[in-house]
Amino acid sequence: MTVTIDRTVCVNPTVRSAPSSPVALGPIAAVTGADEYAPLADGATVRYANFDYAASAPALEAVRDAVTEALAEYASVHRGAGHLSQRSTARYEQARDVVAEFVGARPDDHVIFTGNTTDSINLLAACVPGEVVVLDCEHHANLLPWRRIGARVVSAPLSVAGTLEAIEKELSRRPAALLTVTGASNVTGEVLPIRTLAALAHRYGARIAVDGAQLVPHRRISLRDSGVDYLAFSGHKLYAPFGSGVLVGRADWFDEAEPFRCGGGASYQVIGTPATKSVEVAWHTGPARHEAGSPNVLGAVAIAAACRELTRIGEDAIARHERFLTDLLVGALGELDGVRTLKIWADSTERVGIVAFTVDGRTPREVAEYLSNDHGIGVRDGKFCAHPVVDRLGCPGGAVRASLGLGTGEHDVHRLVRALEDLTARTN
Known part of the structure; x- marks a missing residue:
């Protein structure tokens, strides 16, 4: 039997992606595919959370x-x-x-x-x-x-x-x-x-x-x-x-x-x-x-x-939306045991909505497949056609990349973080 999970909820009933406040930051543009559902390993379906904008963004x-x-x-x-x-x-x-x-x-x-x-x-x-x-x-x-x-x-x-x-x-x-x-x-x-x-x-x-x-x-x-x-x-x-x-x-x-x-x-x-x-x-x-x-x-x-x-939409609105979500994601990942975010320059202060990370004890492909199969979340794994710098960052096997855009909402970030919480708990 196919079960459809509510759009704002992860497949794991104990891991919910409800926003952190009554008024969560939502998408700021209408993108195609926003209502797409993904099949999960247990037979359920869930609204697809796209964190692969840096590879190919959906059409507005x-x-x-x-x-x-x-x-x-x-x-x-x-x-x-x-x-x-x-x-x-x-x-x-x-x-x-x-x-x-x-x-x-x-x-x-x-x-x-x-x-x-x-x-x-x-x-x-x-x-x-x-x-x-x-x-x-x-x-x-x-x-x-x-x-x-x-x-x-x-x-x-x-x-x-x-x-x-x-x-x-x-x-x-x-x-x-x-x-x-x-x-x-x-x-x-x-x-x-x-x-x-x-x-x-x-x-x-x-x-x-x-x-x-x-x-x-x-x-x-x-x-x-x-x-x-x-x-x-x-x-x-x-x-x-x-x-x-x-x-x-x-x-x-x-x-x-x-x-x-x-x-x-x-x-x-x-x-x-x-x-x-x-x-x-x-x-x-x-x-x-x-x-x-x-x-x-x-x-x-x-x-x-x-x-x-x-x-x-406006440059300022795009920047505010993205900075809030990126800071939220980077801050949350920094609190997860065994998760390391990547940075090229120690003194860099500006970034767009792209975050690469590794999970101790898991290959990047294992993490990406888990997020897709168990939570309906799409990320990128590998070396992202930038092999020299990924190797230099200490990731010869690659990393996981989460990238966001105009169609990303705060609830999507919470889904990703809570899915990784679940994964690191299993790993530890």
Whole structure:
């Protein structure tokens, strides 16, 4: 017999996730899947508690509605004279304008739609005219693409202050074209001082790129105000999981580099030369140069809708919601015997809603499976595509990551903590 458990209650009847006060902090945005139920090992079902936002965030309902509306007028872009082609082209280019405004792009910056953050950083790597300085604590998406063009990897010391000193030492030792850093760690959620790093890079004649995959969904960043030269992020982290990403930044490197992908739309003229059995190509400048092929119109529409909705909710409201829940989670985990939360920099003070931890006597996969099978809670386990830093944090077998977002409520945090209380009691 299938038993349905009340939405606010864990499967274990002695472990309830009632809020700590009569008025608990709830979600601040409507996300798809909020009413999904998960089957449990004992045959019951429970409302699914999603703590895997850092991997792929659920779509905002506003994003879903925008994509549904655009589907009715979906057609080819940039090439058709028909009404629907014109409408789709307009939506696509309007999405570019919305993104530019959302990230505070400068008037001459290019906004290029890509597949995701990894795609964006590989594109940028194909355009950088020189060496790159990168930290070893990066997600692989902002570590591996630079190897082929001469990356100089800096080992991040155990403090933010020490990390800034190490970066400055490397930049002063030999000129570099680019410093590239994470906006927020995908392992611990810790945020580096981006403005300070931008000023530091510029002092030594380098530009700065920010992997914003984990930062942009949680904190607004303005390229114009921060001094950041390039910013990459993904739709699927930004509550717009429709297969699109963004790379925004200064035009000259993009316009001078060979197209990242060659094909239709990247060129404005191709002439066959029979005498030499070859073709001559005149490439576009601007975003089109690196957006060959039929673009992901619906992905761009989704990202733009997410940007509009996050703007409507407001940066301050998002930050307050997230800080409360993150502090609640970190504080509660710190009181559990055998649970260790991870931190890269001892002196870091700012973080987004990502918390990584280990449980003594349990592998990360055991913890993740227990939370899913016994409590209907989804977390991530492993090394999170950031192997060097996870190893350095003393977790060769990986860790567990709980990440939250706009659809997370205080009752979800209590469910997670009480489930871990149950687990550690069994372990001890």
